[in-house]
Amino acid sequence: MAMLNVLKHRDVSRRSLLSGFAAAGITAVLLPRTSSAADVVGVASEEIQPFKVEVSEAALADLRRRLAETRWPDGETVVDRSQGVQPDRLKELVSYWQSSYDWRKAESRLNAFPQFLTNIDGLDIHFVHVRSRHENALPLIMTHGWPGSVFELLDVIGPLTDPTAHGGMADDAFHLVIPSIPGFGFSGKPPATGWNPQRIAAAWDVLMKRLGYDRYVSQGGDWGAIISDALGRQAPDGLLAIHVNRVERATTFPADAAQALKNGEPAPDSLSPDEKVVFDEARDFLNNGFGYAAIMSTRPETVGYGIADSPVGLAAWLYDKIADWVYTRGDPAQALGKDAILDNITLYWLTNTGPSSGRIYWENAMSGAKLTPVKVPVAVTVFPGEVYKPPKHWLSKAYPKLVYYNRVSKGGHFAAWEEPELFSQEIRDAFRSLRS
Template identity: 50%
Template sequence: MTETIRPHPFAFPDSALDDLRERLSRTRWPDRETVPDWSQGAPLDRMRALCDYWRDSYDWRACEARLNALDPSMTRIDGLDIHFLHLRSPEPDATPLVMTHGWPGSVIEFLKVAPLLTDPRAHGADPADAFHLVMPSLPGFGLSEKPTETGWTPERIARAWVVLMQRLGYDRFVAQGGDWGYAVSSALGTIGEPAVQAVHLSMFPHYGPPEDPSDPQEERALQRWHAFQANESGYQHEQIQSPQTIGYALTDSPVGQAAWFYEKYEQWTDHDGDPEHLLSRDEMLDNIMMYWLTQTAASSARIYWQNFRAFTEQKIQVPVGLSLFPRDIHLTSRRWAQERFPNLVHYNELPKGGHFAAWEQPELLAAEVRASFRRSR
């Protein structure tokens, strides 16, 4: 049956791990950068240290075991196999929630926040705020099938998520996301009732220069937008224009794949000067491995080619919650958020955190999700 949900654990063969270590041992390194910081990209000494650890000490099987404890499953929707994790709450009246990751993320981002959301009683929070949590991998990411044709827009993905949730027995649910998860969750908000009750977003993207700022908060948002465009958006232009070209390099070279992401961890997380003080090497490599082992560098990059230049905001009627983390790649104000989301029921600016909210600050994000959807139950 095409509607069957079947177990699909993570089980990469030892030969894939042996191949990785062999490639890492044969790396042809570039000369070092000519600056004392990250302004030319990930520094050579940092990359060598990360990749030495990757080759000699990192344990993918530990990550695989954590993922396989979350009921990894596969189901076919709209001609594509969709892989997802599913964590049911011990609270029988929990609210179904679908969380969508972005790039360069994966379901790895949600491993720390998942138990906080599904079992708040065990973490000192109100059991009435519990969620049944579904975490799908975007098409072309992780173990979800790679599209062989164009057309997988956020709207199409959102429709697939509705089917997925209903197939799991969740006729009504809420949605959360940032980055491309923002786009998919917004599209779910546009679908709205009766399936989608409310959405929570942890990013507020600007698709051009924000309007003239009227206060210091909006001035900071404009400065952050300019800084991102000037210094951090090169990956975006490459993946919008030539995802296949960059895919060759990243699929063939584990060091290339690692550097492509390591730079983003440094730029987009709220750390004390060293991203490894916030996210451990193991955490970073867990996420890098989700792209390396699945060979999804090109297929994941195509989401930019497919959607970025054509993406438009749609009207959302259901309640919207927005949580802003100060080191994200986009900032905003309540005024700008209210203009985009007339039914904005929750707005908060957090004291710390960056682009990978669930990964960096799981406790803060869990509290935000609970507060946002509490208004919609």
Template identity: 45%
Template structure:
């Protein structure tokens, strides 16, 4: 596998075009005082876009990315971008960090220092890891996928090949959202190589007859999930059935892309009604701009379609037998209980967290770092 060094360097013309589009935004109407009840709040979107247009500094985020070693490789015909940070500790072991939608490796920047150099961040040398943080095929600086069939199993095989090319025969994997799904496929398809998983998001199949009656907690979770499925999964249905239709808006309109992502950030974070209590405008816009400058708003959504066509939506048919540590953040989308999860995963550690939602690496990085460290001690 040929690995090439990579530096993020978005052309000035791309940023100038973005600014022009933001200046000439054609805004929709909104019901007065609607807030977020109909979707992305018009008042908030106008405030965010004004900041994007007049104050946001993409070059500063580029510099943050470029402070870490980045590379690209061609795997199974697809360009794959990844950050690869080796620990200064010689005994460090490899950890693959996998993002989901609508995210990118930028989600994990706060974790890099504490995980690769724990002594410098109040930890112990024996907790040190080498980090490999790819952009999933179709996302971010990996660029759009160029052929059909890039579902989680194929991604898992591609990432296994990447780890081989980097010289790591065995490794651990952390994942949330689609990253958790791909991590599970890695453990199923390459069991001799995956030493353990750390997950914040689970795909489970529910109770079985031999489990008896649901607990009060399980009944509440089932009710919450039914309501979520009824009111919050329109995006999923569109991505899984007609991703090309929404792709025109996501690639042609920066405000359309921002609204599509920001509405999810607002709903999926543990923010008590104030998105910017957990994510700054710069963090929000760094992620959105990554999708914009790489034109991957449409191709990232194709992952849902490819997964559905492959018959892989929902829990995997096989149980993940690699040891799994689970961090349970209270505002995660699909919450479960340990006895339900154990039907689908070999759960060896189950740790409820005090606060946080679907993007813990951004929302609560200290809690996530601590849980990853403690989990990997047990998994090892």
């Protein structure tokens, strides 16, 4: 269990935070404060409390010890990635993790941005909040996915909040709110069922209103896109539009193509040659790349035992999909760098959120939510390394108010992480028409 000293902040509900972090394997150090009603366990607080990451040396030493004592599996019986992460590649990463990687740099990078906790619907939500210096900046809530974290989005904070320093115009500035999804990072781990994308979306609206943003936009990829879609279906007052860089196949695939996919049949003749490529890619993903989602949608706790106990097991579990989904297929270090990959994996390890993060798949599968059309204006950017790349005309039913659609030349599933400058420009372009 990770041993962490992660908090030094003021105006904190001691009992509720300590009990919450203790359940997550975290030791919290809180600054003195006067007593208040918020000290009573179970009393929800609407306070917004500063947050700082401080991992103990004991936790890092424990990680290095576990890495050194890894029992490795036998080598694969193939020469490609068809059986999963290749041992040679993972051993190289783990060797670097044990001997050279420096978590303190990642910690400093996180702490360079204002971070906060607030309690919403009974759960502590961690978020980064950076206000722009430019007048009339547009409030934007951005949500990461799995197997990612807030680390995915740190490189776009500068370009989006201060565009003039990054080749943009002051009129394109955003105030940024970047929360950690419940069960991820430093957000609380839901103690009971029900934290599905719809509930998270509602919590995000509460968060933005609590911060004083009565008008805002939402953005996401992976689960962030699903949460943004859910928010767009709820269409709370003040939500102007959403942007996604990952489109839901279930809501956009043509009916005859979906039936053929379900039946294991070839692409129907009604599809054009380009559309058949999209069909074949979807079929390949479902046949060869969907196992991670199948197990987390049905038995997340089972895999959780291994990834909670073994940092190498956790690394393999996360690295497998990072490697699958970056634009440089199979080589995430080329797209992201070893340190960036390990920043993300180490965050999962130190917070023991490998198991809890996977439960969002189960929650989504159990929710029974109706995927009705999104009610607000929608902008879509299709990156060439994304798993599913639908043509524009497939989106009309899911996004009847589609106001922006663009296909770019580089970048994968982790668009903001891989191509922060290109991604930032897409966000500026996508929301520009809403500023008038």
